Amino acid sequence: xxxxxxxxxxxxxxxxxxxxxxxxxxxxxxxxxxxxxxxxxxxxxxxxxxxxxxxxxxxxxxxxxxxxxxxxxxxx
Amino acid sequence: xxxxxxxxxxxxxxxxxxxxxxxxxxxxxxxxxxxxxxxxxxxxxxxxxxxxxxxxxxxxxxxxxxxxxxxxxxxxxxxxxxxxxxxxxxxxxxxxxxxxxxxxxxxxxxxxxxxxxxxxxxxxxxxxxxxxxxxxxxxxxxxxxxxxxxxxxxxxxxxxxxxxxxxxxxxxxxxxxxxxxxxxxxxxxxxxxxxxxxxxxxxxxxxxxxxxxxxxxxxxxxxxxxxxxxxxxxxxxxxxxxxxxxxxxxxxxxxxxxxxxxxxxxxxxxxxxxxxxxxxxxxxxxxxxxxxxxxxxxxxxxxxxxxxxxxxxxxxxxxxxxxxxxxxxxxxxxxxxxxxxxxxxxxxxxxxxxxxxxxxxxxx
Numbered sequence: 001x002x003x004x005x006x007x008x009x010x011x012x013x014x015x016x017x018x019x020x021x022x023x024x025x026x027x028x029x030x031x032x033x034x035x036x037x038x039x040x041x042x043x044x045x046x047x048x049x050x051x052x053x054x055x056x057x058x059x060x061x062x063x064x065x066x067x068x069x070x071x072x073x074x075x076x
Numbered sequence: 077x078x079x080x081x082x083x084x085x086x087x088x089x090x091x092x093x094x095x096x097x098x099x100x101x102x103x104x105x106x107x108x109x110x111x112x113x114x115x116x117x118x119x120x121x122x123x124x125x126x127x128x129x130x131x132x133x134x135x136x137x138x139x140x141x142x143x144x145x146x147x148x149x150x151x152x153x154x155x156x157x158x159x160x161x162x163x164x165x166x167x168x169x170x171x172x173x174x175x176x177x178x179x180x181x182x183x184x185x186x187x188x189x190x191x192x193x194x195x196x197x198x199x200x201x202x203x204x205x206x207x208x209x210x211x212x213x214x215x216x217x218x219x220x221x222x223x224x225x226x227x228x229x230x231x232x233x234x235x236x237x238x239x240x241x242x243x244x245x246x247x248x249x250x251x252x253x254x255x256x257x258x259x260x261x262x263x264x265x266x267x268x269x270x271x272x273x274x275x276x277x278x279x280x281x282x283x284x285x286x287x288x289x290x291x292x293x294x295x296x297x298x299x300x301x302x303x304x305x306x307x308x309x310x311x312x313x314x315x316x317x318x319x320x321x322x323x324x325x326x327x328x329x330x331x332x333x334x335x336x337x338x339x340x341x342x343x344x345x346x347x348x349x350x351x352x353x354x355x356x357x358x359x360x361x362x363x364x365x366x367x368x369x370x371x372x373x374x375x376x377x378x379x380x381x382x383x384x385x386x387x388x389x390x391x392x393x394x395x396x397x398x399x400x401x402x403x404x405x406x407x408x409x410x411x412x413x414x415x416x417x418x419x420x421x422x423x424x425x426x427x428x429x430x431x432x433x434x435x436x437x438x439x440x
Contacts, residue, residue, distance in 0.1 A: 015117065034237075035117055038314050042354050045318055053311030 001072055010065055013043045022063035029062075040065070047072045078263040078413075079331050085212035086257045087205075088250045089151055089423035090394070091143040092387035094374055095130035095228070095244035096430040108236035118240075123349025123368075127243040127375025129228040134430060136167045137175050137182075139246025140222035142434040144183055147250050151423055155184050159216045161191040162207055164200035164223040164379045166408075167230060168193055171278075179222065190216075197225065197273075198345045198407025200379025201247075202415055205403070206261045208251040221249040224380035230275060232301040238308050241348060243375020247383035250423075260332035262324060263413035272312040273408040277303025313407065317351050321406055322358045324414045328402060332416040336361065339416075340399040341390060345406055346370035346381040374427075379405070387427040394424040 001009075007020045014036040016029070026032045037056050044051045051068060059065060066073070101124045105115055118124045130139070140163070148155065161183070163176035174193040185191075190211075196203050201223050208219040224246035231239040276282050282303055301307060321344070329335060342365055344352060352368035359366075370377065370385045377384040382403050386394050393399065398420045406412035 033114075034310060035114075035121055037311055038350065039121070041311065041315055042318060045315075052315055053309065056311075 001069070001074065003066060003073055006066060006069055006073055007062075009043065010040075010062070013039045015039075020062050022061065022066060024062045026059055026061060026065075044068060078261075079327075080206070080210075080261045081331075082209045082213050082259045082261075083256055084253055085209040085251055085259065086254045087417065087419055087422055088252045089147045090247065090249050090383045090386050091146045091423075091425055092245055092247040092380060092384045092427045093139040093142040093146075093430050094128040094377075094384070094427055095134070095139070095226070096432075097129050097131060098126055099129060100126050101240060104240060107234065108240055110236065121350055122241075123372040124240055125372040127228075127240075128245070128429065129242075129375070130226050130244045130430060134226065134244075134435060135169050136165050136224045136226050136244075136246050137163070137169050137179055137222075138435050139226070139244065139430055140224055140248055141179065141182060141246075142428070142430060143246055143248035144220060144222065145434070146425060146428070147248050147423065148183075150425070151250070153218075153250070156186045156188075157218045158185050158189060158220050160208070160211050160219040161185060161189055162194060162204055162219065162221045163192075164194045164196055164204040164221070165225055166195060166197050166275075166378065167225045167227070176222070183220075185220075196409070196411060197378045198347065198381070199405035199409065199411040199413050201345075201382040202261070202403055202405040202413040203263065203411070204379065205249070205251070205415060205417070206263065206413065208249070209259060209261070212251060212253050217253045219251045221251060223247050223249070223383065225378040227376060227378050230306045232305040235301050235305060237310065238306060241371065241376045243371070243377050245374065245377035245380035245384045247380045247387070249383060257418065259418070260328065260416040261413065262327045262331055262415070264320070264324070264411070266410045269312065269316060269410040272309040272316070272410070273306070275304065275306045313347075314351060314354075316410055317347070317406055318354045318358065320412050321355045321404060324404060324406070324412060325359060325402065328414045328416055334400070334416060338400055339365065339402050340393075340397075341401045342366040342404070343382050343385050343390070343401060344404045346385055347376050347407065348372075381405075384427065386424055391424040391426050394419060394422055396421060
């Protein structure tokens with residue numbers, strides 16, 4: 001998956017209307033709450049990425065959500 | 077590994093009683109402090125809608141009593157034939173003794189009855205059924221299994237992370253001895269996750285009430301909750317559920333030698349619509365085979381959620397058809413288990429709400 005498709009998937013998973021930028025701070029994203037974390041965990045699980053709730057607490061920016069997808073992302 | 081096959085036990089009846097007060101999430105919006113946007117998302121994603129809870133003072137045993145009396149009357153059971161009474165609950169009448177023993181007298185069973193409680197929640201129906209089937213395999217002829225919780229009394233009243241999910245229900249299940257009826261059970265436990273779903277206070281490790289204000293980053297709100305109330309780390313429990321349940325089904329398919337196509341119903345514990353949708357997606361099961369509405373109508377019924385789903389939504393087919401079923405429970409402990417059980421036109425009335433006439437207990 002290309003990075004911009006993954007950003008779109010993140011946006012959809014969190015039920016956002018606004019586009020996501022990699023540098024955005026998660027704490028400024030209103031939709032990034034406990035419910036979004038459940039949806040994100042389900043999304044990563046389907047990609048075969050094992051994340052636990054604790055992992056989300058350390059994240060600061062959208063680019064770190066992107067980095068979690070690891071090998072699922074291809075070069076542009 | 078705890079994998080067991082039985083060939084002597086069958087379920088003859090399942091009845092469920094729920095609390096008499098129906099609460100709608102729209103009416104509870106202010107109590108929990110939900111704004112319009114979060115309420116809309118909770119309804120859409122988690123499936124919050126309504127739940128049935130008891131009136132003050134009604135216990136799980138009262139709900140189970142009504143369910144058991146229904147079965148005894150309808151099937152004309154001679155009470156002296158019941159040899160064992162099991163009560164699976166986390167909301168007993170007292171910390172001690174076992175409520176099952178009190179229920180022996182209340183239900184008018186013989187003093188020759190074996191009776192005790194089993195402390196389990198979401199996985200409790202499967203474990204209770206396993207224990208009942210074990211008794212039958214060991215030679216007993218008739219076992220009464222009671223399961224359920226008044227889960228609304230286990231949570232902080234204003235804890236919006238947990239209270240809006242919980243419903244109250246008590247079921248009774250009658251198990252009889254027959255010739256040659258195979259069933260298969262697979263069970264697991266993982267104590268490393270005990271702190272993710274817990275009532276920490278009130279027992280020996282933390283015996284006294286110590287009110288505390290908990291800020292939980294996972295849940296992103298502040299809820300007033302005491303040590304005597306249930307705490308849940310929703311993210312951990314969700315993660316656990318979507319990981320272990322699909323694997324559990326694969327184990328059971330292999331052990332029982334059945335395929336997904338042969339199964340009429342997958343009746344799972346019903347924490348909420350979202351978890352069930354995620355599990356059914358991973359198993360690629362059709363919605364008609366894996367009911368997921370129970371929590372949205374009745375609330376999370378803990379150990380009564382599997383019988384609650386049968387009496388709530390599947391009672392006609394369970395009453396009229398021969399069915400191949402998989403039941404699976406998963407949650408607090410952490411504990412999980414599944415079984416393959418066939419049923420043949422058993423007594424399964426539609427779920428009833430609690431009738432105060434059954435609250436005739438003269439105990440303290």
